[in-house]
Amino acid sequence: MIGKVYVTLRILLCAICLLLILNVFLNYFGEKTDIPSAFSRSNLRKQPYKSNVTGFNSINEILPIPSFAGANAANASESLEQENKNITEVTLPACQEPVYEESSPFVPNITLESLDVVEEQLGPLLESGGAFKPKDCNARHHVAIVVPFRDRYAHLSIFLRNMHPFLMKQNITYRIFIIEQTNGQSFNRAALMNVGFLEAMKLYPWDCFIFHDVDLLPLDNRNLYTCPRQPRHMSVAVDEFNYRLPYRTIFGGVSAMTREHFVLVNGFSNSFFGWGAEDDDMSNRLRSANLFIARYPINIARYIMLKHPKEKANPKRYENLVNGMHKIGTDGLNSIKYEIYSYKSYPTFSWYYAELKITEQKS
Ligand SMILES: *[C@@H]1O[C@H](CO)[C@@H](O)[C@H](O)[C@H]1NC(C)=O
Ligand SMILES: *[C@@H]1O[C@H](CO)[C@@H](O)[C@H](O)[C@H]1NC(C)=O
Ligand SMILES: *[C@@H]1O[C@H](CO)[C@@H](O)[C@H](O)[C@H]1NC(C)=O
Ligand SMILES: *[C@@H]1O[C@H](CO)[C@@H](O)[C@H](O)[C@H]1NC(C)=O
Ligand SMILES: *[C@@H]1O[C@H](CO)[C@@H](O)[C@H](O)[C@H]1NC(C)=O
Numbered sequence: 001m002i003g004k005v006y007v008t009l010r011i012l013l014c015a016i017c018l019l020l021i022l023n024v025f026l027n028y029f030g031e032k033t034d035i036p037s038a039f040s041r042s043n044l045r046k047q048p049y050k051s052n053v054t055g056f057n058s059i060n061e062i063l064p065i066p067s068f069a070g071a072n073a074a075n076a077s078e079s080l081e082q083e084n085k086n087i088t089e090v091t092l093p094a095c096q097e098p099v100y101e102e103s104s105p106f107v108p109n110i111t112l113e114s115l116d117v118v119e120e121q122l123g124p125l126l127e128s129g130g131a132f133k134p135k136d137c138n139a140r141h142h143v144a145i146v147v148p149f150r151d152r153y154a155h156l157s158i159f160l161r162n163m164h165p166f167l168m169k170q171n172i173t174y175r176i177f178i179i180e181q182t183n184g185q186s187f188n189r190a191a192l193m194n195v196g197f198l199e200a201m202k203l204y205p206w207d208c209f210i211f212h213d214v215d216l217l218p219l220d221n222r223n224l225y226t227c228p229r230q231p232r233h234m235s236v237a238v239d240e241f242n243y244r245l246p247y248r249t250i251f252g253g254v255s256a257m258t259r260e261h262f263v264l265v266n267g268f269s270n271s272f273f274g275w276g277a278e279d280d281d282m283s284n285r286l287r288s289a290n291l292f293i294a295r296y297p298i299n300i301a302r303y304i305m306l307k308h309p310k311e312k313a314n315p316k317r318y319e320n321l322v323n324g325m326h327k328i329g330t331d332g333l334n335s336i337k338y339e340i341y342s343y344k345s346y347p348t349f350s351w352y353y354a355e356l357k358i359t360e361q362k363s
Contacts, residue, residue: 095137095171097224103299104221108162110306112154115348118161123347125168130160130176130349132168139173141226144206146196147214148189149180155214155306160348162217170224175200175350178214182341182355190268190278194336195354197267201259210234210256218254219302225256230294231286232256236301243302251286251293252279254303265289266332273360285328 126132133139145163149156156178167174179196181187193211200206208227216235223234235253237243265285272278286293295301337357344351 092136092138095134095139097140097226098170098221100222106166106219106221106223108158108166108217108219108304110158110162110217110304113157113161115153115157115160118157119347122161122164126164126348128347129345130164130347131174132164133173134171137171139171141172141174141208142204142206143172143174143208143210143225143227144196144200144204145174145176145210145212145225146193146200147176147178147212148187148192148196149178149214150187152214152308155308156349158306159214159217164348166218166221167225169221170226172225174225175203176348178349178351180351180353182353185356185360186273188270188273188278188356188358190272190281191270191336191338191356191358192354194267194270194333195338195340195352195356197262197333198336199340199352205259207259208256209259209262210254212254213252215306215308216253216303217306219304220300222300223296223302227256227258228294230292231258231261232294232296234296234301235303236295237298238303238305240305243298245295245298250279251283255279255282261286261289261291263333265291266328266334267336269327269331270336270356270358271327271331288328 145167147159160176163176177196177200179192179199181192196211197209200209208225210225210227213235216238218234225234231251233251233253233255235255236245238253265282265288268278269281269285272281283293335358339355339357340352341355342351342353
Protein backbone atom coordinates (compact mmCIF):
# COMPACT_ATOMS: atom_id res chain seq x y z
CA MET A 1 0.00 0.00 0.00
CA ILE A 2 2.62 2.49 1.16
CA GLY A 3 4.84 1.36 -1.72
CA LYS A 4 2.07 2.20 -4.20
CA VAL A 5 1.58 5.71 -2.79
CA TYR A 6 5.32 6.21 -2.91
CA VAL A 7 5.51 5.19 -6.56
CA THR A 8 2.59 7.42 -7.46
CA LEU A 9 4.24 10.33 -5.68
CA ARG A 10 7.46 9.78 -7.56
CA ILE A 11 5.66 9.66 -10.86
CA LEU A 12 3.88 12.89 -9.99
CA LEU A 13 7.14 14.58 -9.03
CA CYS A 14 8.71 13.47 -12.27
CA ALA A 15 5.78 14.83 -14.25
CA ILE A 16 6.03 18.19 -12.49
CA CYS A 17 9.77 18.33 -13.15
CA LEU A 18 9.21 17.58 -16.80
CA LEU A 19 6.57 20.27 -17.06
CA LEU A 20 8.92 22.79 -15.46
CA ILE A 21 11.72 21.96 -17.84
CA LEU A 22 9.35 22.16 -20.77
CA ASN A 23 8.18 25.53 -19.54
CA VAL A 24 11.69 26.93 -19.31
CA PHE A 25 12.41 25.53 -22.73
CA LEU A 26 9.32 27.07 -24.28
CA ASN A 27 9.93 30.39 -22.60
CA TYR A 28 13.42 30.59 -23.97
CA PHE A 29 12.74 29.50 -27.48
CA GLY A 30 9.32 31.08 -27.54
CA GLU A 31 10.96 34.44 -27.05
CA LYS A 32 13.68 33.81 -29.56
CA THR A 33 11.80 32.39 -32.47
CA ASP A 34 8.12 31.94 -31.86
CA ILE A 35 5.92 34.22 -33.96
CA PRO A 36 6.81 37.51 -32.40
CA SER A 37 5.49 39.14 -35.48
CA ALA A 38 3.26 38.21 -38.33
CA PHE A 39 5.96 39.33 -40.77
CA SER A 40 8.76 37.42 -39.21
CA ARG A 41 7.08 34.05 -39.44
CA SER A 42 8.55 33.53 -42.84
CA ASN A 43 11.32 36.09 -42.78
CA LEU A 44 13.08 35.86 -39.49
CA ARG A 45 16.58 34.78 -40.23
CA LYS A 46 18.71 32.64 -38.02
CA GLN A 47 21.64 34.98 -38.40
CA PRO A 48 21.22 38.58 -37.36
CA TYR A 49 20.80 40.66 -40.46
CA LYS A 50 23.77 42.81 -41.29
CA SER A 51 22.97 45.67 -43.50
CA ASN A 52 24.99 45.55 -46.70
CA VAL A 53 24.21 48.94 -48.05
CA THR A 54 27.16 51.18 -48.50
CA GLY A 55 26.61 54.24 -46.46
CA PHE A 56 26.99 55.23 -42.86
CA ASN A 57 28.01 52.56 -40.42
CA SER A 58 28.17 54.62 -37.31
CA ILE A 59 27.06 57.92 -35.99
CA ASN A 60 30.63 59.16 -36.28
CA GLU A 61 30.34 58.97 -40.02
CA ILE A 62 27.22 61.08 -39.98
CA LEU A 63 28.77 63.62 -37.65
CA PRO A 64 29.59 66.30 -38.39
CA ILE A 65 26.84 66.98 -40.85
CA PRO A 66 27.77 69.78 -43.20
CA SER A 67 25.34 72.62 -43.24
CA PHE A 68 22.65 71.61 -45.66
CA ALA A 69 22.52 75.07 -47.13
CA GLY A 70 26.19 74.70 -48.00
CA ALA A 71 27.44 73.27 -51.25
CA ASN A 72 28.87 70.12 -49.71
CA ALA A 73 25.62 68.65 -48.59
CA ALA A 74 23.90 69.55 -51.82
CA ASN A 75 26.66 67.78 -53.71
CA ALA A 76 26.52 64.79 -51.45
CA SER A 77 22.83 64.18 -51.98
CA GLU A 78 23.04 65.05 -55.62
CA SER A 79 25.81 62.60 -56.33
CA LEU A 80 24.02 59.87 -54.41
CA GLU A 81 20.88 60.48 -56.36
CA GLN A 82 22.75 60.33 -59.62
CA GLU A 83 24.41 57.13 -58.60
CA ASN A 84 21.11 55.46 -57.88
CA LYS A 85 18.94 56.95 -60.58
CA ASN A 86 19.56 58.34 -63.99
CA ILE A 87 21.21 61.61 -64.72
CA THR A 88 18.49 62.68 -67.10
CA GLU A 89 16.17 63.51 -64.24
CA VAL A 90 18.43 66.35 -63.11
CA THR A 91 17.07 68.30 -66.04
CA LEU A 92 13.52 68.06 -64.63
CA PRO A 93 12.13 71.23 -63.09
CA ALA A 94 12.10 71.57 -59.34
CA CYS A 95 8.80 70.49 -57.76
CA GLN A 96 6.43 73.15 -56.60
CA GLU A 97 4.71 72.75 -53.28
CA PRO A 98 1.07 72.08 -53.93
CA VAL A 99 -1.14 75.05 -53.30
CA TYR A 100 -4.57 74.47 -51.83
CA GLU A 101 -7.67 76.54 -51.47
CA GLU A 102 -8.85 77.84 -48.13
CA SER A 103 -9.61 74.40 -46.86
CA SER A 104 -8.76 71.02 -48.26
CA PRO A 105 -9.92 68.20 -46.05
CA PHE A 106 -8.29 64.81 -46.41
CA VAL A 107 -10.75 62.07 -45.59
CA PRO A 108 -9.02 58.90 -44.46
CA ASN A 109 -10.76 55.61 -45.07
CA ILE A 110 -10.42 53.77 -41.79
CA THR A 111 -12.08 50.57 -42.98
CA LEU A 112 -9.74 47.69 -42.30
CA GLU A 113 -8.30 46.20 -45.46
CA SER A 114 -5.78 43.38 -45.57
CA LEU A 115 -2.16 44.32 -46.26
CA ASP A 116 -2.32 42.20 -49.41
CA VAL A 117 -5.09 44.31 -50.86
CA VAL A 118 -3.34 47.52 -49.84
CA GLU A 119 -0.20 46.24 -51.52
CA GLU A 120 -2.10 45.35 -54.66
CA GLN A 121 -3.64 48.80 -54.88
CA LEU A 122 -0.64 50.93 -53.97
CA GLY A 123 2.34 48.79 -54.86
CA PRO A 124 2.30 49.66 -58.58
CA LEU A 125 2.44 53.37 -57.74
CA LEU A 126 5.46 52.98 -55.46
CA GLU A 127 9.04 51.86 -55.56
CA SER A 128 9.89 48.83 -53.45
CA GLY A 129 10.18 49.59 -49.76
CA GLY A 130 7.27 52.04 -49.74
CA ALA A 131 9.29 54.69 -51.54
CA PHE A 132 8.04 57.38 -53.84
CA LYS A 133 9.46 60.16 -55.92
CA PRO A 134 7.58 62.56 -58.14
CA LYS A 135 7.64 61.58 -61.80
CA ASP A 136 7.70 64.95 -63.50
CA CYS A 137 9.76 67.11 -61.20
CA ASN A 138 12.72 67.02 -58.85
CA ALA A 139 11.58 66.88 -55.27
CA ARG A 140 12.87 69.62 -52.99
CA HIS A 141 12.32 67.50 -49.91
CA HIS A 142 13.65 64.03 -49.19
CA VAL A 143 11.67 62.74 -46.30
CA ALA A 144 12.07 59.60 -44.21
CA ILE A 145 8.85 58.68 -42.43
CA VAL A 146 9.88 56.71 -39.35
CA VAL A 147 7.17 54.70 -37.59
CA PRO A 148 7.95 52.91 -34.31
CA PHE A 149 5.85 49.79 -34.22
CA ARG A 150 4.74 46.74 -32.30
CA ASP A 151 1.71 44.50 -32.72
CA ARG A 152 -0.72 46.94 -34.32
CA TYR A 153 -1.14 45.24 -37.67
CA ALA A 154 -4.63 46.53 -38.27
CA HIS A 155 -3.42 50.07 -37.72
CA LEU A 156 -0.47 49.54 -39.99
CA SER A 157 -2.69 48.54 -42.87
CA ILE A 158 -4.98 51.53 -42.34
CA PHE A 159 -1.96 53.80 -41.95
CA LEU A 160 -0.41 52.70 -45.24
CA ARG A 161 -3.57 52.77 -47.30
CA ASN A 162 -4.14 56.39 -46.27
CA MET A 163 -0.64 57.83 -45.90
CA HIS A 164 0.61 56.90 -49.35
CA PRO A 165 -2.19 58.66 -51.26
CA PHE A 166 -1.84 61.59 -48.89
CA LEU A 167 1.94 61.89 -49.35
CA MET A 168 2.10 61.18 -53.07
CA LYS A 169 0.21 64.40 -53.75
CA GLN A 170 2.84 66.47 -51.96
CA ASN A 171 5.60 66.34 -54.59
CA ILE A 172 8.12 65.03 -52.09
CA THR A 173 10.47 62.08 -52.27
CA TYR A 174 9.78 59.84 -49.32
CA ARG A 175 10.03 56.34 -47.91
CA ILE A 176 8.12 54.73 -45.07
CA PHE A 177 10.26 52.95 -42.46
CA ILE A 178 8.43 50.65 -40.05
CA ILE A 179 10.68 49.89 -37.08
CA GLU A 180 9.31 46.97 -35.11
CA GLN A 181 10.68 46.11 -31.69
CA THR A 182 11.26 42.45 -30.83
CA ASN A 183 9.42 40.90 -27.91
CA GLY A 184 10.90 40.92 -24.48
CA GLN A 185 11.43 44.44 -23.24
CA SER A 186 8.81 47.11 -22.85
CA PHE A 187 8.15 49.20 -25.90
CA ASN A 188 10.70 51.97 -26.35
CA ARG A 189 9.27 54.33 -28.91
CA ALA A 190 12.12 56.83 -28.70
CA ALA A 191 14.91 54.27 -29.10
CA LEU A 192 13.09 52.83 -32.13
CA MET A 193 13.05 56.27 -33.71
CA ASN A 194 16.81 56.50 -33.22
CA VAL A 195 17.11 53.10 -34.89
CA GLY A 196 14.91 54.31 -37.73
CA PHE A 197 17.06 57.39 -38.19
CA LEU A 198 20.30 55.40 -38.36
CA GLU A 199 18.90 52.72 -40.67
CA ALA A 200 17.28 55.26 -42.98
CA MET A 201 20.58 57.13 -43.23
CA LYS A 202 22.21 53.99 -44.56
CA LEU A 203 19.95 54.16 -47.60
CA TYR A 204 20.00 57.83 -48.36
CA PRO A 205 20.99 61.14 -46.71
CA TRP A 206 17.42 62.26 -46.08
CA ASP A 207 17.17 65.93 -45.26
CA CYS A 208 13.96 65.58 -43.29
CA PHE A 209 12.71 63.05 -40.75
CA ILE A 210 9.10 62.66 -39.73
CA PHE A 211 8.52 60.57 -36.64
CA HIS A 212 5.02 59.20 -36.84
CA ASP A 213 2.79 57.16 -34.58
CA VAL A 214 1.02 54.46 -36.55
CA ASP A 215 -2.39 55.34 -35.12
CA LEU A 216 -2.53 58.96 -36.29
CA LEU A 217 -3.93 60.06 -39.65
CA PRO A 218 -3.89 63.61 -41.02
CA LEU A 219 -7.13 65.32 -41.96
CA ASP A 220 -5.99 68.23 -44.12
CA ASN A 221 -4.01 68.28 -47.36
CA ARG A 222 -2.32 71.56 -46.43
CA ASN A 223 -0.40 69.70 -43.73
CA LEU A 224 2.83 69.32 -45.69
CA TYR A 225 5.24 66.60 -44.65
CA THR A 226 8.38 68.67 -44.91
CA CYS A 227 10.86 70.10 -42.42
CA PRO A 228 10.78 73.84 -41.84
CA ARG A 229 13.63 75.81 -40.25
CA GLN A 230 12.57 74.82 -36.77
CA PRO A 231 11.43 71.39 -35.61
CA ARG A 232 7.72 71.06 -36.28
CA HIS A 233 5.19 69.40 -34.06
CA MET A 234 2.53 68.21 -36.49
CA SER A 235 -0.22 66.46 -34.58
CA VAL A 236 -1.51 69.64 -32.99
CA ALA A 237 -5.23 68.97 -33.02
CA VAL A 238 -6.14 65.35 -32.40
CA ASP A 239 -9.77 64.26 -32.20
CA GLU A 240 -8.95 62.25 -29.08
CA PHE A 241 -8.06 65.52 -27.31
CA ASN A 242 -11.02 67.44 -28.77
CA TYR A 243 -8.78 68.98 -31.42
CA ARG A 244 -6.91 71.05 -28.87
CA LEU A 245 -3.25 71.19 -27.95
CA PRO A 246 -2.92 69.51 -24.52
CA TYR A 247 0.12 71.62 -23.56
CA ARG A 248 2.51 73.99 -25.25
CA THR A 249 5.73 71.99 -25.22
CA ILE A 250 4.15 68.77 -26.48
CA PHE A 251 6.16 67.10 -29.23
CA GLY A 252 4.60 63.64 -29.42
CA GLY A 253 2.44 61.90 -32.01
CA VAL A 254 3.83 63.25 -35.26
CA SER A 255 6.88 65.49 -35.44
CA ALA A 256 9.31 66.66 -38.08
CA MET A 257 12.99 67.45 -37.70
CA THR A 258 15.79 68.10 -40.13
CA ARG A 259 18.66 65.67 -40.07
CA GLU A 260 20.96 68.40 -38.71
CA HIS A 261 18.67 69.20 -35.82
CA PHE A 262 18.19 65.57 -34.96
CA VAL A 263 21.94 65.01 -34.85
CA LEU A 264 22.46 68.29 -33.00
CA VAL A 265 20.31 67.15 -30.06
CA ASN A 266 21.74 63.61 -30.18
CA GLY A 267 18.37 62.16 -31.23
CA PHE A 268 15.91 60.89 -28.68
CA SER A 269 16.82 59.56 -25.25
CA ASN A 270 16.96 55.76 -25.07
CA SER A 271 15.90 55.68 -21.42
CA PHE A 272 12.15 55.79 -21.82
CA PHE A 273 10.68 52.32 -21.72
CA GLY A 274 6.94 51.94 -21.59
CA TRP A 275 4.55 54.73 -22.31
CA GLY A 276 5.28 58.35 -21.62
CA ALA A 277 7.44 61.44 -21.52
CA GLU A 278 10.03 60.58 -24.18
CA ASP A 279 8.60 63.30 -26.37
CA ASP A 280 8.79 65.81 -23.52
CA ASP A 281 12.43 64.90 -23.14
CA MET A 282 12.91 65.74 -26.82
CA SER A 283 11.15 69.00 -26.19
CA ASN A 284 13.74 69.74 -23.47
CA ARG A 285 16.55 68.79 -25.82
CA LEU A 286 15.26 71.22 -28.42
CA ARG A 287 15.05 74.01 -25.90
CA SER A 288 18.59 73.41 -24.69
CA ALA A 289 19.76 73.66 -28.30
CA ASN A 290 17.88 76.97 -28.67
CA LEU A 291 15.41 75.51 -31.09
CA PHE A 292 11.74 76.32 -31.06
CA ILE A 293 8.79 74.12 -31.82
CA ALA A 294 6.93 75.29 -34.92
CA ARG A 295 3.32 74.35 -35.62
CA TYR A 296 0.76 74.68 -38.34
CA PRO A 297 -2.46 76.40 -37.33
CA ILE A 298 -4.92 74.23 -35.51
CA ASN A 299 -7.27 73.96 -38.51
CA ILE A 300 -4.50 72.45 -40.66
CA ALA A 301 -2.62 70.21 -38.23
CA ARG A 302 -5.68 68.06 -37.56
CA TYR A 303 -5.47 64.30 -36.96
CA ILE A 304 -7.67 61.41 -36.02
CA MET A 305 -6.41 58.75 -33.69
CA LEU A 306 -7.28 55.13 -34.38
CA LYS A 307 -8.80 53.40 -31.39
CA HIS A 308 -6.78 51.08 -29.21
CA PRO A 309 -6.51 50.15 -25.54
CA LYS A 310 -4.51 52.68 -23.57
CA GLU A 311 -0.93 51.72 -22.81
CA LYS A 312 0.37 51.32 -19.31
CA ALA A 313 2.29 54.44 -18.35
CA ASN A 314 5.76 53.99 -16.96
CA PRO A 315 5.64 55.11 -13.31
CA LYS A 316 9.21 56.39 -13.64
CA ARG A 317 8.53 58.64 -16.60
CA TYR A 318 8.80 61.93 -14.66
CA GLU A 319 11.95 60.85 -12.90
CA ASN A 320 13.47 59.96 -16.26
CA LEU A 321 12.41 63.31 -17.60
CA VAL A 322 14.21 65.22 -14.85
CA ASN A 323 17.34 63.08 -15.18
CA GLY A 324 17.22 63.48 -18.94
CA MET A 325 18.33 67.09 -18.75
CA HIS A 326 21.81 66.01 -17.72
CA LYS A 327 22.14 63.22 -20.25
CA ILE A 328 21.67 64.88 -23.60
CA GLY A 329 25.27 64.35 -24.66
CA THR A 330 25.53 60.76 -23.49
CA ASP A 331 22.08 59.26 -23.98
CA GLY A 332 20.77 59.18 -27.53
CA LEU A 333 21.99 58.52 -31.05
CA ASN A 334 25.56 58.11 -29.83
CA SER A 335 24.68 55.51 -27.21
CA ILE A 336 22.01 53.35 -28.80
CA LYS A 337 22.81 49.66 -29.20
CA TYR A 338 20.64 47.43 -31.31
CA GLU A 339 20.64 44.64 -33.80
CA ILE A 340 18.47 44.33 -36.86
CA TYR A 341 17.26 40.73 -36.81
CA SER A 342 15.43 41.00 -40.06
CA TYR A 343 14.82 43.48 -42.81
CA LYS A 344 12.45 43.36 -45.71
CA SER A 345 11.53 45.70 -48.46
CA TYR A 346 7.76 45.27 -48.88
CA PRO A 347 5.97 47.04 -51.71
CA THR A 348 4.43 49.62 -49.40
CA PHE A 349 6.97 49.90 -46.59
CA SER A 350 10.47 49.04 -45.42
CA TRP A 351 10.36 46.78 -42.40
CA TYR A 352 13.08 46.51 -39.76
CA TYR A 353 12.83 44.04 -36.92
CA ALA A 354 15.04 45.52 -34.26
CA GLU A 355 16.23 44.19 -30.95
CA LEU A 356 17.32 46.86 -28.52
CA LYS A 357 20.51 46.03 -26.68
CA ILE A 358 19.92 48.58 -24.00
CA THR A 359 18.17 47.69 -20.78
CA GLU A 360 15.73 49.48 -18.62
CA GLN A 361 17.26 51.04 -15.51
CA LYS A 362 15.52 49.38 -12.56
CA SER A 363 16.99 51.30 -9.67
C1 LIG B 1 27.87 42.99 -49.77
O1 LIG B 1 28.07 43.79 -50.91
C2 LIG B 1 29.26 43.49 -51.62
C3 LIG B 1 29.43 44.50 -52.73
O2 LIG B 1 28.25 45.14 -53.06
C4 LIG B 1 29.19 42.07 -52.14
O3 LIG B 1 30.38 41.75 -52.83
C5 LIG B 1 29.01 41.13 -50.97
O4 LIG B 1 28.85 39.81 -51.43
C6 LIG B 1 27.80 41.53 -50.14
N1 LIG B 1 27.73 40.71 -48.96
C7 LIG B 1 26.60 40.12 -48.58
C8 LIG B 1 26.66 39.36 -47.32
O5 LIG B 1 25.56 40.22 -49.22
C1 LIG C 1 29.84 71.14 -55.26
O1 LIG C 1 28.98 72.18 -55.63
C2 LIG C 1 29.62 73.39 -55.92
C3 LIG C 1 28.59 74.46 -56.20
O2 LIG C 1 27.32 73.93 -56.34
C4 LIG C 1 30.58 73.21 -57.11
O3 LIG C 1 31.28 74.40 -57.38
C5 LIG C 1 31.56 72.10 -56.79
O4 LIG C 1 32.37 71.84 -57.91
C6 LIG C 1 30.82 70.84 -56.39
N1 LIG C 1 31.77 69.83 -55.96
C7 LIG C 1 31.73 68.58 -56.41
C8 LIG C 1 32.75 67.66 -55.85
O5 LIG C 1 30.89 68.21 -57.20
C1 LIG D 1 20.20 56.33 -68.22
O1 LIG D 1 19.32 56.50 -69.31
C2 LIG D 1 19.89 56.23 -70.58
C3 LIG D 1 18.89 56.52 -71.67
O2 LIG D 1 17.85 57.31 -71.21
C4 LIG D 1 20.31 54.77 -70.60
O3 LIG D 1 20.93 54.47 -71.83
C5 LIG D 1 21.27 54.49 -69.48
O4 LIG D 1 21.58 53.13 -69.44
C6 LIG D 1 20.67 54.90 -68.14
N1 LIG D 1 21.65 54.73 -67.09
C7 LIG D 1 21.37 54.18 -65.94
C8 LIG D 1 22.50 54.09 -64.97
O5 LIG D 1 20.26 53.77 -65.66
C1 LIG E 1 2.97 69.16 -57.58
O1 LIG E 1 1.76 68.90 -56.91
C2 LIG E 1 0.61 69.51 -57.45
C3 LIG E 1 -0.56 69.15 -56.59
O2 LIG E 1 -0.55 67.83 -56.15
C4 LIG E 1 0.43 69.10 -58.89
O3 LIG E 1 -0.67 69.73 -59.45
C5 LIG E 1 1.68 69.44 -59.66
O4 LIG E 1 1.55 69.01 -61.00
C6 LIG E 1 2.88 68.78 -59.04
N1 LIG E 1 4.07 68.96 -59.84
C7 LIG E 1 4.87 70.05 -59.83
C8 LIG E 1 5.98 70.08 -60.82
O5 LIG E 1 4.74 70.96 -59.08
C1 LIG F 1 -13.33 52.47 -47.80
O1 LIG F 1 -12.77 51.25 -48.16
C2 LIG F 1 -13.69 50.20 -48.35
C3 LIG F 1 -12.97 48.95 -48.71
O2 LIG F 1 -11.80 48.80 -48.04
C4 LIG F 1 -14.67 50.54 -49.44
O3 LIG F 1 -15.61 49.50 -49.56
C5 LIG F 1 -15.34 51.84 -49.12
O4 LIG F 1 -16.16 52.22 -50.20
C6 LIG F 1 -14.32 52.92 -48.85
N1 LIG F 1 -15.01 54.12 -48.42
C7 LIG F 1 -14.89 55.26 -49.05
C8 LIG F 1 -15.64 56.40 -48.48
O5 LIG F 1 -14.19 55.38 -50.03
